[in-house]
Amino acid sequence: MNSKPALEINDLTVAYKFKPVLWDIDLDVPEGVMMAIVGPNGAGKSTLIKSILEIVKPIAGDIKILGKSYRNARSEVGYVPQKGSVDWDFPTTVKDVVLMGTYGNLGWIRRPGRLQKVEAEKALKKVGLSDFSHRQISQLSGGQQQRVFLARALVQDANIYFMDEPFQGVDATTEKAIINILKELRQRGKTVIVVHHDLQTVTDYFDWVTLLNVKKIASGPCTEVFNEKNLELTYGAKFTLAVDQ
Amino acid sequence: MEFINFFIDLFSDYTTRIIGIGTALLGIVSGVLGAYATLKKQSLLGDAVAHAALPGIAIAFLITGTKNPIIFFAGAALSGWLATLWIMGITRNTRIKTDTALGMILAVFFGIGLVLLTYIQKLPNANQAGLETFLFGQAATLLKSDVIAMGIIGFGTIVIIILLWKEFKLFTFDPQFAKSLGYNTRFLDILLTSLIVLAIVLGLQAVGVVLMSAMLIAPAAAARQWTDRLDRMVILSAAFGALSGLTGTAISSYGANISTGPTIILSSVSIVIFSFLFAPGRGLVAKFLMREKNRRNLALNKVISEMYEICSSHDSPTHQHSVAILKTLPGFSYRMIRQLKEKDLVEVDSEKQWHMTAKGIKAAKQIKDLGGAE
Numbered sequence: 348m349n350s351k352p353a354l355e356i357n358d359l360t361v362a363y364k365f366k367p368v369l370w371d372i373d374l375d376v377p378e379g380v381m382m383a384i385v386g387p388n389g390a391g392k393s394t395l396i397k398s399i400l401e402i403v404k405p406i407a408g409d410i411k412i413l414g415k416s417y418r419n420a421r422s423e424v425g426y427v428p429q430k431g432s433v434d435w436d437f438p439t440t441v442k443d444v445v446l447m448g449t450y451g452n453l454g455w456i457r458r459p460g461r462l463q464k465v466e467a468e469k470a471l472k473k474v475g476l477s478d479f480s481h482r483q484i485s486q487l488s489g490g491q492q493q494r495v496f497l498a499r500a501l502v503q504d505a506n507i508y509f510m511d512e513p514f515q516g517v518d519a520t521t522e523k524a525i526i527n528i529l530k531e532l533r534q535r536g537k538t539v540i541v542v543h544h545d546l547q548t549v550t551d552y553f554d555w556v557t558l559l560n561v562k563k564i565a566s567g568p569c570t571e572v573f574n575e576k577n578l579e580l581t582y583g584a585k586f587t588l589a590v591d592q
Numbered sequence: 593m594e595f596i597n598f599f600i601d602l603f604s605d606y607t608t609r610i611i612g613i614g615t616a617l618l619g620i621v622s623g624v625l626g627a628y629a630t631l632k633k634q635s636l637l638g639d640a641v642a643h644a645a646l647p648g649i650a651i652a653f654l655i656t657g658t659k660n661p662i663i664f665f666a667g668a669a670l671s672g673w674l675a676t677l678w679i680m681g682i683t684r685n686t687r688i689k690t691d692t693a694l695g696m697i698l699a700v701f702f703g704i705g706l707v708l709l710t711y712i713q714k715l716p717n718a719n720q721a722g723l724e725t726f727l728f729g730q731a732a733t734l735l736k737s738d739v740i741a742m743g744i745i746g747f748g749t750i751v752i753i754i755l756l757w758k759e760f761k762l763f764t765f766d767p768q769f770a771k772s773l774g775y776n777t778r779f780l781d782i783l784l785t786s787l788i789v790l791a792i793v794l795g796l797q798a799v800g801v802v803l804m805s806a807m808l809i810a811p812a813a814a815a816r817q818w819t820d821r822l823d824r825m826v827i828l829s830a831a832f833g834a835l836s837g838l839t840g841t842a843i844s845s846y847g848a849n850i851s852t853g854p855t856i857i858l859s860s861v862s863i864v865i866f867s868f869l870f871a872p873g874r875g876l877v878a879k880f881l882m883r884e885k886n887r888r889n890l891a892l893n894k895v896i897s898e899m900y901e902i903c904s905s906h907d908s909p910t911h912q913h914s915v916a917i918l919k920t921l922p923g924f925s926y927r928m929i930r931q932l933k934e935k936d937l938v939e940v941d942s943e944k945q946w947h948m949t950a951k952g953i954k955a956a957k958q959i960k961d962l963g964g965a966e
Contacts, residue, residue, distance in 0.1 A: 364687070397768070400771070400772040401771070401772075402768050402771045402772055418774070421772075421773070421774045424772070426769060426772045428766065428768050428769055428772075432766070432768060433765060433766045434631075434633075434765075437631060437764070437765045437822075438631075438816065438819065438820050438821055438822050438824075438825050439761070439765065439820075439821065439822055440820075440821070443761075444765070447762050447765075447766070447769065450758060450759075450762055450770075450773055450775075451773035451774060453758075455756075455759065455775075456755055456756065456758075456759075457758075458757075458758055459758075483820035485820075499769075
């Protein structure tokens with residue numbers, strides 16, 4: 348693992364209507380790791396990703412992705428938003444949604460062509476949805492929706508991926524399929540940053556972890572920072588009872 | 593044929609033809625933009641904009657003292673825009689939610705508009721007559737020049753929609769992802785909202801402030817029933833809009849002195865009702881039939897597996913059983929026996945004795961493998 352930072356955050360503070368959501372975050376994530384962001388509800392996990400992608404405007408702070416500002420790193424970034432952030436009854440097909448992953452490189456007005464369509468088919472095959480290409484998206488199950496979003500991010504062909512709860516509402520088989528794809532991304536040298544909820548699987552799936560609760564509690568290799576003390580600091584004292592089973 | 597002739601006769605009149613073309617154009621523009629407004633869950637914004645345009649029209653008249661449509665149009669657009677900005681500002685900067693902000697701004701602007709309108713009507717000046725037609729619309733006041741202006745604006749709108757097709761689709765479906773890709777979503781939002789405001793203001797003269805929002809929502813809602821593709825939905829919505837414009841004009845000009853606004857809206861609402869009932873897939877009738885079919889299939893499968901149970905309790909598969917014992921099965925009806933016979937799954941002889949065919953046994957085994965239900 349080389350030590351060049353994939354993500355470098357200094358003094359990041361974000362507030363929604365006067366209420367601080369993220370407070371003075373400093374974060375360094377080396378290239379090529381697979382990192383989980385964990386923390387209780389309202390800890391600012393999604394907001395952290397959204398500020399990195401400049402969807403949310405921070406009050407203060409400086410963020411560098413692969414050593415560059417977001418504007419310059421954009422074509423190297425892939426994003427899987429929360430599944431619930433869109434209306435799945437929207438009149439469009441699976442393939443169309445996946446094609447949206449190519450819109451970033453296409454820029455204004457240019458339409459996706461044959462090349463982009465081939466990429467979309469490849470990504471759909473990878474997530475096991477080739478047969479669903481022409482399905483209307485409302486006919487998908489939760490797990491399939493999640494895989495459509497993953498395919499869209501794969502089409503972005505990025506070097507660093509941000510995923511907001513990609514395992515939310517999926518069954519065990521789909522979870523395994525998704526994690527295999529993520530591991531393959533890491534093997535190809537990509538950095539993968541995932542908002543994650545299931546503390547039981549953190550050490551199995553990820554090699555790096557950030558514990559977050561408005562402030563950064565800890566960040567580093569799982570083996571060093573994913574321990575009871577930090578979990579208690581993140582989730583509160585009552586928490587230990589819930590995990591030790 | 594008679595109906596078509598009636599239409600041809602009706603539109604052979606110059607004035608009616610101008611009005612027909614005008615309202616059809618209006619239907620196309622508001623149909624196209626209505627598709628985006630409903631998908632963005634902004635259909636109510638249209639209502640607020642339409643009502644908020646009234647004070648703009650009144651003030652434009654008070655300042656200029658003329659009834660020039662272009663000046664009305666500018667006044668309406670300006671106050672509609674102002675209301676939209678205000679609504680967006682309130683939702684962004686306070687804890688007040690969109691629906692509340694919409695309701696407040698709509699009421700305030702419309703109230704001011706009505707006050708100004710009554711004030712204008714009391715002015716000692718004969719020129720003000722006709723301003724109140726903006727409430728319910730009077731397509732008869734459309735002139736050729738108005739229709740040409742509508743045509744130009746409509747054409748411009750459609751060119752923008754086609755050029756930025758991919759951007760508007762992405763922005764309407766997933767604005768956050770659009771932003772992460774580097775698209776200027778603020779610009780797209782303002783552009784799309786401006787086009788919606790424009791479409792609404794365009795229709796005020798013909799349809800009126802009170803009903804204009806339906807012109808935006810109804811064709812889109814109807815179109816959504818028939819298709820699951822955005823492109824088809826937008827085209828259908830435009831077609832429904834044009835159709836209701838033409839039908840509304842026809843009705844209004846046939847039964848003299850009926851305001852066009854209500855007749856156009858009633859036409860488009862008829863299309864909506866028809867679509868909600870009869871569209872394949874999403875329509876209520878289709879859904880009902882589908883559910884009935886599923887229910888019957890399920891019941892039939894259940895009876896087949898029960899029959900199979902009865903058969904397998906005997907050594908020979910051709911052992912005859914009485915039809916009477918089937919009556920005890922839950923959900924059994926004699927119609928089922930007929931269906932099973934037609935499908936060649938069961939044979940029944942003249943003495944009302946039945947046995948399952950080889951095909952029937954195979955079918956029963958398949959159902960069992962699927963866990964009893966399809």
